[in-house]
Amino acid sequence: MTELLIRRFLGDDRDRTSDARVRERYGILSGCVGLFCNFLLFAAKLIIGFATGAISVAADAVNNLSDGLSSFISIVGFKLTGRAPDEQHPFGYGRTEYIAGLIVSLIICVVGVQFLQTSFTRILHPEPVAFSVVSAVVLLLTMLVKLWMGSFNRTVGTRIDSPTLLAAMQDSINDVVTTGVVLIGMVAGQFTTLPVDGVVGVLVALFIIWAGIGIARDTLSPLIGQAADPEIAQAIADTVLQSPGILGIHDLIVHNYGVGKSLASLHAEVPDTADIVAVHELIDExxxxxxxxxxxxxxxxxxxxxxxxxxxDAMRETTLNVLAKIDPELTMHDFRVVEGERRINLIFDVVAPFGYSEEKKEDLKTRIQIGLKARDKRYCPVITMEHKMTL
Ligand SMILES: [Zn+2]
Ligand SMILES: [Zn+2]
Known part of the structure; x- marks a missing residue:
């Protein structure tokens, strides 16, 4: 089934998985599968929820609806990423996906809280659940559909190496378990007067809220601005360092404008004896x-x-030793020396890990100064403190 869909949707392109356009089509395919299946599951469970009067089943229906909406966002995202930039938005429209995701996550959370309230009411004032074999069988079938969706996401996710799709696979498995609990609750409710339906409803509602918070976190973080993806940072560093004239890099910053759209800046260390025109050419390359x-x-x-x-070199080595003694996590760059008669200015930038307060940074400067003076009275450090930009 999975192979058939991939073949129909991607045709002969299906093996060119490193091509961005092919990946985009894989993304849209899995989005459409998620959208279609989840709305189907939502409709089926909503009908059963109404027929049996079980709040837990209705909550599970909404759980699938929220997954359907997530699929919808991802399709919108894949489409918008392809939309061309214009005069007012020279960075393109990639971030719209995060805004759409944020709105959907808010809706999911509100719905989750409402189900939480209703389910609590059901615990206090239980209402009879009209159990039927048909509804149990339908719930069982929806579990099979989710199981297939999980395997579909795993196949496509592994093929295009997409963490998003692999996360979707995990979500499908969670949903199978959720529906399983709902089904067990429905059967168990027939043999006891305990408010099983309400309790299971609370569990499912909490699960919905948890999913909503997860989506909010995933979308807020890139909107606020997050540290560069370590993989991308490493790839950029490796590529730049392949250039024969570039000795080292630091201060790499990556700005994200939506999936697959990033701008970056970095400092490249070049020999101070090099010819500016030649170095500029290297940098351009x-x-x-x-x-x-x-x-x-x-x-x-x-x-x-x-x-x-x-x-x-010896002075740089000395400075590095002093830093390492204070905190092995400290790094240094842009080391320069300006020598006078009675003092030697050591000018450098220190990158402190997060968690260093302003006070601690000042304290750090003093300790570096004391450490350097102890090595040579003429050393006068001129330090600029920075914090990390990559993970
Ligand atoms: Zn620099
Ligand atoms: Zn240039």
Whole structure:
């Protein structure tokens, strides 16, 4: 079934999974499957919910509806990512997906809270559930549909190596368990006067709210601005460092404008003896290489560093030792030396891990100063403190 769908939807392109357009079509296919199946499940469970009067089944129906809406957002996202930028929105429309996701997550949370209230009322004032074999069989069938959806997402997710789809697979498995609990509750309710329906309803409602919060978190984070994906950061660093004239990089920042749309900036360390025109050419080539390898548009800033000067190298080594003694997590870059008669200015940037308060940063500066003075009285550190931008 899965193979058949893939073949019908993607035809001969189905094996070119590294092509962005093919991946987009895989994404849209799985979005459509999710949308169609979840609305089917929603309708079936809603009818059973009304027929039996079970709040737990109605809540489970809404749970599937929220999954359907998520699929809808992902289709919208895949479509919008392809929409061309215009004068007012030169970065394109990729972030609309996050806004749509945020709105849907709010709706899901509100619905979840309403079901929580109703289910609590059912615990206090239980109402009879009209159990029938037909409704039990239909619930069983919906579990099979979800199971197939899970396997579908796993197949496509592994094929295009998409964490989103693999997460969708996990969600499908959770849904199978949820419906299983609802079904068991419905059967158990026939043999006891305990308010099983209300209790299961509360559980499902909590599950809905939890799913809503999950979607909100996934969409808020990129809207607020998050640390660069370590994989992308590594790929950019590796590509830039392949250039023969670039000795090192630091201060990599990645701005995200929707899935697959990122801008980045970084500082490249180049020998201070190099010819500016030649280095600029190298930098341009590195920018182009990053674009071709990762699809990230990058601007590179040049930092000249002194190489092959044993005195400077020794001072850098000393400074690194002092930093490592204070906190092994500290890193340093843009190390420069300005020498005078009685003082040697050591100018550098220190990247502190998060969790360093302003006070602690000041304290850190003092400790670095004391550490360096102990090595050589003439050392005067000029320190700029930064915080990490990548994970
Ligand atoms: Zn720099
Ligand atoms: Zn240029």
């Amino acid at each position: 590195a920018e182009r290489a990053v674009w071709e390898q990762t699809g990230v548009y990058t601007v590179i800033h040049m930092d000249p560093v002194r190489v092959g000067d044993p005195r400077i």
